[in-house]
Every structure is written in C-alpha cells, then in structure tokens.
Amino acid sequence: MATPTAPSASLTCSALTFRWPDGTTVFDGLSLSVGRGRIGLVGNNGAGKSTLMRLLTGELRPTEGTVTIGGSLAHLPQNITLDTTLRVDHALGIAERREALRAIESGDVDEKHFETIGDDWDVEERALATLGSLGLGDIGLDRTVGELSGGETVLLRLAALLLERPDVLLLDEPTNNLDLFARRRLYEAVDSWHSGVLIVVSHDRELLERVDRIAELRAGSVNWYGGGWSAYQEAVATEQEAAGRTLRAAEADVRRQKRELEETRTKLARRQRTGKKAELDGGLPKILAGRRKRSAQESAGKLRGLHEDRLNEARERREEAADAIRDDAEIRVRLPHTAVPAGRTVLTLEELRPRFGRLREGTLQVNGPERIALVGRNGAGKTTLLRTLTGELAPLSGEARTFVPTRFLPQRLDVLDPELSVAANTARLAPGVTDNQIRSQLARFLFQGKRAEQPAGTLSGGERFRAALAATMLAAPAPQLLMMDEPTNNLDIASVRQLTSALESYEGALLIASHDLPFLEAVSVTRWLLVDEELRETTPEEVAELLAAPADSV
Incomplete structure (x- = not known):
C-alpha cells in the first residue's frame, strides 16, 4: 500500500506485481524510481496507466x-x-x-x-x-x-x-x-x-x-x-528505424540458415546414397562398411543438429527483433452507405434556443458531407445543443430537424451495454445485418476473433471507445449524420490516431464538439461554429485566439 515515509519528494515501486481477481496480470515485478521533476506517463490504452x-x-x-x-x-x-x-x-x-x-x-x-x-x-x-x-x-x-x-x-x-x-x-x-x-x-x-x-x-x-x-x-x-x-x-522513431534494420537482418539470417540446412540435408542424402551403392557393389568388407556407416551417421547427425541449432537461434533473434517493432494498428474500414450527396440538406435549426447554455437563438443549415466543429468556452452549451439535436432534450423554443439517419456518440459512451459483448452491442444497433458481416467489420475496428466476444464492461477506456465507435458507425441504417461530443477525452495518442483514420473513411456529415484543435484540423473540418449567444461562423485561428483569452474579454 502507498505510505508516506521519507521527507524528500520521491516515488518508488519495488518488485511491484498486480493481478486482478480473475487472475489477469497487469504488472509482474515492475520496478520504478522517480525523483524531483516533471514526468509525462504515456502508453497505449490498456497498458496499465490508470491501474x-x-x-x-x-x-x-x-x-x-x-x-x-x-x-x-x-x-x-x-x-x-x-x-x-x-x-x-x-x-x-x-x-x-x-x-x-x-x-x-x-x-x-x-x-x-x-x-x-x-x-x-x-x-x-x-x-x-x-x-x-x-x-x-x-x-x-x-x-x-x-x-x-x-x-x-x-x-x-x-x-x-x-x-x-x-x-x-x-x-x-x-x-x-x-x-x-x-x-x-x-x-x-x-x-x-x-x-x-x-x-x-x-x-x-x-x-x-x-x-x-x-x-x-x-x-x-x-x-x-x-x-x-x-x-x-x-x-522512438530512431529506435524503430534501428529495430527495422535489426529485424531485416534477422530475417535474412533465418533465410540463410534455412538454405544452409537444406544444403546440408541434400549433401548428407547424397553421401548416404553413395555409401549404400558401395555396400551393394561389395567394395568394402562388412565390418568396415558398418563402421563407416555408423561414423557417417554420427557425423551427419552432428552436422544436421548444428545447422538446426543455428536456425533455431536465428528464429529466436528474429522474434526478439519483431517484438521491438511497435504494432500500432490502424482502423481501416469502408462505409459507402454513409455517403451524402453534396446538395442534400442534412440538418436545419430554426431560431433554436436550448434549455441550458448561452445560446439564445441558433439558426443553421447543414448540406451534404460537411464536417462542422462546434467550439466554445466551458459552459457555452455545446453538449446541451447536441443533446437537443438528438431529441434527448426538448428546446425552450425553435426547432431542430434532421433529414438523414443520425447517430450520436456521447462523452459517457452509454451506447454500450456493459453486460453484452462487442459483437452483441453492434448487432443490437444493426438489426438485419448478419453475424458474419458484423464480425468482418469489427475486425477492421481491431476486434478480431475472441476480442469481439469480450464483454464491453471489461474493456479498457480506449477499447471501450473503439467499440462504441464501431457500434455507432456500423449501425443500420448507416448514419449519414454523425454527432460526437469530446471524442478524444480519455484516449491515448494511438487511439486518437485510430479515431482519425476511421473518420477518414466516413462519407457522411460530421458535427463534432471538441476543445482539441489539432484533432479537429486532422479530421478536415470544413466549417467552424462558435457556440455563444448565437451560432457564429469562425476560423481555427480565431478560435485559438478567442478561447485562449479570459472569459470576460471574449
């Protein structure tokens, strides 16, 4: 248990092992010593940072x-x-x-x-x-x-x-x-x-x-x-470049050792045929022939064993080299049914006033596959506006209408039933889609095989987000308007990259509330809307300037 002991600022983990009640091991003998200074702790979701x-x-x-x-x-x-x-x-x-x-x-x-x-x-x-x-x-x-x-x-x-x-x-x-x-x-x-x-x-x-x-x-x-x-x-880039060279050299060594082993086997087989022919021709006494045969077999066994050992060692070096290569898999998925024609009206707001937040009268029309960022100060009402657009909250006045299939991915990810598997959660939102089709698409969201059977409640934060994203984007009918509320919260950088690559495949309209400007620019936002007393068109440069200023100066 963590207990304060020494007066100097420090943190030490000694031979730290932690297993969950089901036997899953998170750490096995972790040692860590930290002195004064500022430390950034990073790692993929599921690496054990929160634990x-x-x-x-x-x-x-x-x-x-x-x-x-x-x-x-x-x-x-x-x-x-x-x-x-x-x-x-x-x-x-x-x-x-x-x-x-x-x-x-x-x-x-x-x-x-x-x-x-x-x-x-x-x-x-x-x-x-x-x-x-x-x-x-x-x-x-x-x-x-x-x-x-x-x-x-x-x-x-x-x-x-x-x-x-x-x-x-x-x-x-x-x-x-x-x-x-x-x-x-x-x-x-x-x-x-x-x-x-x-x-x-x-x-x-x-x-x-x-x-x-x-x-x-x-x-x-x-x-x-x-x-x-x-x-x-x-x-890390330098390490990976060196690891790549080491892996290529190890693979070449495996190929060379395989080739040498095959050549040795061919030579030994040829020598064995030659010995049998000499014995059949009667050129040698039986005692001498037997002695030579045993000696040849022993020599062949040693030679073959030597090359097999070398091959096994080369394979081990290849495995070690492969372990040093980071496998940060990307989501690769095609979603053609989400496409929206450029001229089609997707969403309209008429003098909308949500129940909470600063917005007093919002009027907006979204056409085709626009990608819109909703930005604003804390408390401006971005989340309330999204919940109003989904029909979850009734407005105080005005009207919001959607004209295409719509899905909403909230911050709290409550689209998932924690008791159901990833596959079952997706199937629940996609009635009529076959199990094979669902599993094929889930594999593209990095839920292959047994991973698709894992209950949603047992997933790490990043995995849970990826499962919620899959269930939302693979829903039937396919969403042609996708709304997201602070999607990068609680995601590690690899997961943000996976989300970005998934959205690159999405062909419908996007409406994203976020404070993460680098992410918004990475997903190719086409319109920036500042949520205040009204919805106002803005630019990423103006957003950065406005939102970095004190509230009373905005």
Whole structure:
C-alpha cells in the first residue's frame, strides 16, 4: 500500500506485481524510481496507466511488492465530482482557517483558533493568488461550486491540491473538458512546478511538451526518454528505424540458415546414397562398411543438429527483433452507405434556443458531407445543443430537424451495454445485418476473433471507445449524420490516431464538439461554429485566439 515515509519528494515501486481477481496480470515485478521533476506517463490504452496511478495513490493494493511515497501525495483524478452546494473555500480546504482568522480579527482569542491557523496566516492571500494563477481570480471564495463550469471545477480542484503544497502530485488526464483558456492556465501551473515530483498522464501533446522526461509504460515495464513529447517521438522513431534494420537482418539470417540446412540435408542424402551403392557393389568388407556407416551417421547427425541449432537461434533473434517493432494498428474500414450527396440538406435549426447554455437563438443549415466543429468556452452549451439535436432534450423554443439517419456518440459512451459483448452491442444497433458481416467489420475496428466476444464492461477506456465507435458507425441504417461530443477525452495518442483514420473513411456529415484543435484540423473540418449567444461562423485561428483569452474579454 502507498505510505508516506521519507521527507524528500520521491516515488518508488519495488518488485511491484498486480493481478486482478480473475487472475489477469497487469504488472509482474515492475520496478520504478522517480525523483524531483516533471514526468509525462504515456502508453497505449490498456497498458496499465490508470491501474498504476491507483496503485500509487493506495486505492489499489499490490499483489506483491511495495509502493513507497517520499513525502505527501496529492492526486487529481480523471473524473472530478464536487458537491455543488460547497462554498469555494470549503472546496479549497481552507474554510476553517478563514473562520478562525475572522474570529481572531473580531477579538476572539480562544486558543483553538490559533491552533487551527498554525503558521498559515496568509492562507486567504495564497488561495486567491493560486486561483488567480489558474484563471479563477474572479470566482471569489464565497461562491458555490454549482456556479462554476466543468472546466472551472477541474481547475478549482487543482488549486486545492496546490494549496496543500504536496511533495508528489499526480495528474490523470487533467485537460479533459478544459477549454483552451483553462488549458493555458494548467500549462502555466505545470511550467511553474519546481517543488517535488509531478507525474502527468495525458494525451495532450502540448502539455506533454512541458515535462522533463517521458516514462513510457509498455508490456508491463517502463522505458525512460529525456525531454518532452517531441523528443520522445524522435527517440522512438530512431529506435524503430534501428529495430527495422535489426529485424531485416534477422530475417535474412533465418533465410540463410534455412538454405544452409537444406544444403546440408541434400549433401548428407547424397553421401548416404553413395555409401549404400558401395555396400551393394561389395567394395568394402562388412565390418568396415558398418563402421563407416555408423561414423557417417554420427557425423551427419552432428552436422544436421548444428545447422538446426543455428536456425533455431536465428528464429529466436528474429522474434526478439519483431517484438521491438511497435504494432500500432490502424482502423481501416469502408462505409459507402454513409455517403451524402453534396446538395442534400442534412440538418436545419430554426431560431433554436436550448434549455441550458448561452445560446439564445441558433439558426443553421447543414448540406451534404460537411464536417462542422462546434467550439466554445466551458459552459457555452455545446453538449446541451447536441443533446437537443438528438431529441434527448426538448428546446425552450425553435426547432431542430434532421433529414438523414443520425447517430450520436456521447462523452459517457452509454451506447454500450456493459453486460453484452462487442459483437452483441453492434448487432443490437444493426438489426438485419448478419453475424458474419458484423464480425468482418469489427475486425477492421481491431476486434478480431475472441476480442469481439469480450464483454464491453471489461474493456479498457480506449477499447471501450473503439467499440462504441464501431457500434455507432456500423449501425443500420448507416448514419449519414454523425454527432460526437469530446471524442478524444480519455484516449491515448494511438487511439486518437485510430479515431482519425476511421473518420477518414466516413462519407457522411460530421458535427463534432471538441476543445482539441489539432484533432479537429486532422479530421478536415470544413466549417467552424462558435457556440455563444448565437451560432457564429469562425476560423481555427480565431478560435485559438478567442478561447485562449479570459472569459470576460471574449
């Protein structure tokens, strides 16, 4: 179990082994030692990043081995849930000290107030300064959490952790649901971290550029790379180039050893035929012929065994070389039935006012296979707008109409039944499609064979997203309008690349709400809509400028 022991900031895993109750092994003898500095923890979905974070925080207990934390530890989890009735100072953990300060200022010199404050007489100033550094300087300490947006809630929780002055700080996908302004404030907080160990699990490449080292979790072990994300990518590319050369050389060696073994077998067979012919011709006495025959057999056996050993060794070297090659498979799928003619009307909004958010009157017409990005500040109402378009929420006024088969992939991925297999979930949304057709398409989404039979509830975060994406895109009738809400949240970078390649095959209209500008540009967005009091056409350059500015200047 994770226990604070040493006063210096450090984190150590010794011979760490962890198995789930069903016997699945995640780590087997993992050793890890981290000193002061900023660490980016990366790895494909399913590599064990979240499990490792839960082991570090003590939420999970190792099957064997130990986790040792030097100093105090604080943790920002992926999903933040705060009581909406809490005052900000309660959420920051400073309410009692504020009350003690007020009591002393009013003349109450009870000893308990001084004990509550300790040496933290400037707690209010520190709290306000920390909030200000995260772009929350205007929220005040007496407001309630319910008045804040989701992104502000994440930053508020981070502020509470920073006020604790932890020796070890763990951040798990901290940029999820943050708009660009909030992300900038988080980046600045990471830049200014110099007090201990900071470990960040993230798919945000800009955030990962700010760390001192990258720790890659792969196949149950950790590999270290100096520098941020770009340096890591460059190092991996160099490794893969060398691994490719090694693999090609190993394959050539296997072919050479096979050829030499065949040549040896041919020579031995020819020699054996020659010996038999001499024996039949009676050229040698039987005793001498038998002795030569035994000697030849022994010599042939040794020679054949030598070449077989060399071939087996060459095959082992080839397998080792192949293991060093990264197999980050891509989704490759054809979806011709999703195509929409360029002139066809797909979606219309007439003076639409959703129930929540800033939008007061939205009017829009989507024609053909347009790819539209919905962007805006936290709390602008992007998710509410999408839920209104699907019919899940009724608008306060106005009308939204769709004219083609439509599917919606929400952030929470509740299109999947966790008890059903991946194949059964897909079949549920595609009545009339044969099992063979479903399995053939699922294989293109990297769910081959038994993987398609795995219950959705047992999948990792990235696998669950891929299964939800498959079920949504393979639905019948084929969706000609696909709406997605923050699809890159909780995805590792390989999964984002897989999503991008899947959307390249999609021929219908796309409506995507996202704060991830690099992803939106990668999927070839054709129209950018800013969600505010109205829907306004914009550009990616203007979006970056607007969303990186403080809210009161937008």
